[in-house]
Amino acid sequence: MKGILGLLKRATPHSPDEDKPDSLLFTTAFADLGVDPSMLVPWEARANEIGAKRLSASRGSKLLQALWAKDKYMSRLAANGVSRLEQFFDFATVPAERDVIRQDEYGNFMIVLLSGTIAVDRVQPWGEQLRLTEARPGDILGEMSLLDSGMRFSLCTSLNECEIAVLSADALDEMMSADAPLAASLIGLLARKLSLRLRVVSARLTDQKS
Template identity: 65%
Template sequence: MKGILGLLRSKVRAGQPQSDAADSTLFSTAFASQGATGAQLVPWEARAVEVGAQRLPARRGGTLLQSLWARDKYMGLLGQEAVERMERFFTFAVVPPNRDVIRQDEYGNFMLVVLTGTMAIDRVQPWGERLRLAESRPGEILGEMSLLDGGIRFSSCTTLTDCEIAVLDAEGMDAMMSSDPQLAASLVALLARRLSQRMRVVSARLSEVQR
């Protein structure tokens, strides 16, 4: 995580005009550096087909994203103008109920924001028990850990209802990093804060179960 933030800061300090910024491959190549092969990596395009996702009009998706993040403790720090700039890097979709959008222990190169609906966040324990960690609410960000560090998924995320979602994949992050590095740096920093908070909650939950 420190390496990602350091690289982002160096791009911002360089003060490059956006048109002259070098293409970034930091996020799209992270999985190979972790030992994941192309056959192991699950991109959003493949998962979207598998779960029967339908495209959501960008105007509706963008409006929902702005409204939800404006009320979020961390993401609200971006401001409306920044979120509007960010929307072009997202894909918006609708997913039916009872679909595994994210699966535990797989390599996935995307994160998602729940815009409407509810998802179950479950983790299978080493002894086989399936533990319900949480149920997401609109505005919740899921899957960002794997997008940021190229590692395997910590848990599974399953739609309990029809869910409208906003998806940001590794290629989108790289495009943002190249064309708008200051915006990318702000997003990564805020994602890191949210992720740290959530992992503390999950760790406490797992500690209670194992007692």
């Protein structure tokens, strides 16, 4: 945790030259990797494309708090952590059969599913669409691209009307400046959950080979 706090302190601008890009900020990470800005799909563009409607912050925050209180990792946030997160999240309702995240695109946001079901598929090189899982309320999607600025690994499609919470790179950078301890806790917990998911996938692949 101290290491993450140190990273956050270095990422917070202290120079009077505030326009100078900081390579540690999530909003500049794609440019640092040479990604063409036109390839980046922000949440605002995706929300407009799929017809997402704004969900009240009070309902969204209430759902998020109830779900994360039951989560092994996210429940470790400070007692008032979710209420402090509310100002940094966008909350929305997504119609059924909409692609919230698309495979191989660059996106700078992650999603927490609050209600409904989202299919997580991967299209194979030969065209077959493989169902990896079906996300349930409380599951987090897209955090890998938010953290490492890489391409999306899978296609995420709403199977029914879903309520979601969205955290963008801009909002995460804002959190790092406004509430560094909260940002450090969130990033650390996301990294742990992501690591656990990758270990599970690795174990499955190993079992298939044996």
